[in-house]
Amino acid sequence: MKILLLAFSLLVFLAGCTGQPVQDPLRPPPPDLPYRTWQIGLLAPNYMEVWVESVDVLDQRGIGYYRVHGGVSSIQNPPDNRGDPRGWPARPGVGATRPMTGIDLPEMVFVRWQSLAEPQTYRVRIDIPEWVRQELVTPHSAFCRLDGQYHTLYRRTVTVGLAPGGIAKAWLTGACLEPIEIGRFVGSIHPDGPDEGRTNGRYALPLAPEAQQYIDSHGIPFDSW
Template sequence: MDLPYRAWEIGLIAPNYMEVWVESVDVVDMRGFSFKRAHGGTSSIQNPPNNTGDPIGWPARPGVGATRPMTGIDLPKAIYVRWQSLAEPQTYDARIDIPAWAREEMITGHAAFCRFDGQHITAYRYAVTLGLAPGGVVKAWLTGACLEPIEIGRFEGTVNPDGPSGGRTGGRYALPLDPAAQKYLETHDIPFDSW
């Protein structure tokens, strides 16, 4: 499909202090082609010092997150994500089915005013942002510059029985927690029911 922009994107976010390591984001596009490890690594997250952040719930306007362009990949039919929830720790797998209305929205231009440069533009919701949280929760939104995000849905992953890195690390998780995240988790419970 011809897109009205260079490439659509996948973005990754996590609640404050609830750090994740994304082992793999796989995409099945509308042509039926499968793209393994199209994205992965760290998500966009904030770990404010002195427990001043709030990990409860999702932001009213989630940003695009840590993104990667899906160059050469048609619009998504399904996205699979495997991530390590470092706050617990636990490893999860989830499937996010992208409905037809969301793909149609991704190629629909909208008149928008961008406050950062004062310009009126035609803007697109070109990114699928995945919010990854403890308990295997995934929230998906369509996002783009200068437009309000639209929720695609909330999904629940399953525990990966092989553990981190497919069992190749003897149960060791990819990264240690950031000191601010470690301090928060030592003094607060994980708000599992808030996502």
């Protein structure tokens, strides 16, 4: 520890002489990305509400980041059973997003979540292949209907869909760009159940009335995801 402190003091002194910023030797350097940060988004099928206890990321440098995202996902609960939860949308949105500030491109994403529709607690590991990391930093010229202009844009969001039965699906998404499927992943029941530290060992939220009405009327289409 004394050696590290002496080394850091020397770096500070040298930086003062050169006018250059100093990188803390105890922290990794910021990732070299063509944008400020990439994102993780969370979504769920209509009525199949979830509570995400934690999202953990292992980046391509081998550095782990814990509980970088969580809470509710993006979901729709149309009244009078007018929504169809079966399957995944052909063009999923980015979901409920959170920026992965200071985190390099992902190698693995781990999600622990409560499927409130059942209820059950699951965990899943999502492996991110190299082609996904390459696509995350590949620019595309895309037309945006919002302003009628072409822009240089990136698919910089890893969107994770979470469904009953422990099913997860992941896409690369970005504004004005078509999503690309990363893969379908099958999680496992977490043997400890709901996280004692975060939800006192209970399921976090009751189902919305519209979600409860749909499940009471139609059940859960487990085989559709």
